[in-house]
Amino acid sequence: MRIIHCADIHLDSALTTHLDKEKARTRRKEILDTFRRMLVYASDNDVQAVIIAGDLFDSEMISxxxxNTxxxxxxxxxxxxVYYLRGNHDPGISIFAxxxxxxxxxxxxxxxxxxxxNDMADESAAHSGNDERCNIVLAGIEMTSDNKNRIYDELSLRERDVNIVTLHGQEQEYGDAHVAEEICLDKLKDRGxxxxxxxxxxxxxxxxxxxxxxYVYPGCLEGRGFDECGEHGFMLIDIDEATGDMNTEFIPFAYRRLYDVQVDITGAADSQDVADMIAEKLYGDVNGRENDQARALVKITxxxxxxxESEIDMEYLARQFNDSFYYVKIADKTDLRVDPLKYVHDATLKGEFVRMVLEQDMSxxxxxxxxxxxxxxxxGEEVWTR
Incomplete structure (x- = not known):
């Protein structure tokens, strides 16, 4: 038996932190389409069940x-x-009213x-040796502030079954849950x-x-922000019903991928120097087919x-790469540095100004x-405040 385990799809996320309204609208449609493609993949690959382990939707504000889709x-x-367990972002069941x-x-x-x-094994046949199939059982519960600590004692599983348990929350090793989204792994050990x-x-x-x-987190189906870089997709579970043996495989499935590329530009004299440094690092990290590159959302730090005295124009840099990627953001984490020796013998007004500032009691x-x-x-250049 083949099963897909996915979670955290967050349909109808706003997605306006980085994207303009038009691209955010497009991105919401793409995430919905990835959910649709996943069901097609399931049908085409002999998958019989799909487990959605919470946060199918992003909030109560769902179109x-x-x-309907x-x-x-x-x-x-x-x-x-399809087995759908609601998570902390999901709206109430009234959404289907x-x-x-x-x-x-x-x-x-x-x-x-x-x-x-799966089709339940015949108990009498199993006892007689004529039916060696395993029962594959899925157990799930929506965690709340009321039940968060008693769910462990109430879980009842049979040792002889293949047992899948679905929950939505943050793992913690020991202790009681303080909020509904905390899952104590220690209390789930040796439970079958x-x-x-x-x-x-x-x-x-x-x-x-x-x-x-x-225990498995499949991650979100599509990355939405730069805290969700890397590959995203779902887990494919393959269970031998005769032996109960289980194989799992992560299936990368996202339409777009997000990258956070770190580039050290120490020593750059101007924007073109920086652009060359970025290009060397960026195109090495964001590799693959040309259409994959065009789909990428990239944050360059x-x-x-x-x-x-270096003149670095971050807007100019972003424009250099906009045509190559779906979205580009430049994050400036550089430090300004002053070489006092450059100004020791500078008799101009600039040199006098620099020496005066260097003598001040400040950071x-x-x-x-x-x-x-x-x-x-x-x-005589444009001056801006930080």
Whole structure:
């Protein structure tokens, strides 16, 4: 039996932190389309069940068209059984009020709910040795402030089954949960869990739970901000129903990828120097086919020390790379540096100004900023405040 485990899709996210309104609207449609493509992938690859471990939607502010599309796509793939556990971002169940809920969409609530994922093995046949299939069981519960600490004692699993448990929250090793989104892994050890299907953490993670099972965060289906760089997709679980053996594989599936590229531009004299340094690092990190590069969202963080007389135009730099990528942002994390020896024998007004500032009782950063601003003013250039 093949199962997809996904989470944190966050449909209808605003996405306006970095993108303009038009690109944000396009990006929301792309994320919805990735959800649609995932169901097509499931149908084409003999997947029988899809587990959504929370945060299918981003908030209560969900468009009717998005809800209708989700329900319509699930109904269209009637060969799949879809199990949806709501997360902390998801709206209440009333979001589906007045709509036809597909028969193949299954939900959870604040009590443990158990689903048999495969055709149940015949108990009498199993005892006689004529049916060696394993029962594959999915258990899930929506965590709340009321039930967050008692769910562990109430979980009931059979050792002989292949047990998948789905929860939405942040892992913690020991202790009681202080908020509904905390999951105590220690209390889930030695409970007969083969695969703990989690949601809430936006980067893929797969670790050993105990001698028997593993816990897995598939990460979000698509990265939305620069705290979600790297590959995104879902987990594909393949279970041998005869032996209960389980194989898992992360499937990269996002339409776009986000990159945060760090470039040290120490020693650069002007914007073209910086552009050359960025290009060398950027095109090495963002590799792949040309259309993949054009899909990428890139944050370029420039670091290092710059001489106060260097003229670096960050807007110019962004324009140099805009045509190559879907979105480019330049983050300036450089430090201004002053070389006192350059001005020791400078008899001009500039030299006198620099020496005067260097003698002041203030931080080196403030001195560098004041010197840079003064030098630009003396040259008749535009001056801006930080």
């Amino acid at each position: 009717a068209s998005t809800v 989700v329900l319509g796509e699930i109904a269209r793939h009637g060969e799949l059984e 007045g709509r036809n809920i597909p028969k193949n969409l299954h939900m959870f609530d604040e009590r443990w709910t158990y689903y048999q994922l 869990i083969d695969y703990l299907a989690l949601g809430h953490v936006h980067r893929p993670k797969r670790e050993k739970l105990d001698h028997r099972g593993m 420039v670091t290092g020390g710059l001489d106060v 080196e950063d403030d001195k560098a900023y004041i010197i840079q601003t003064g030098i630009r003013a003396l040259a």
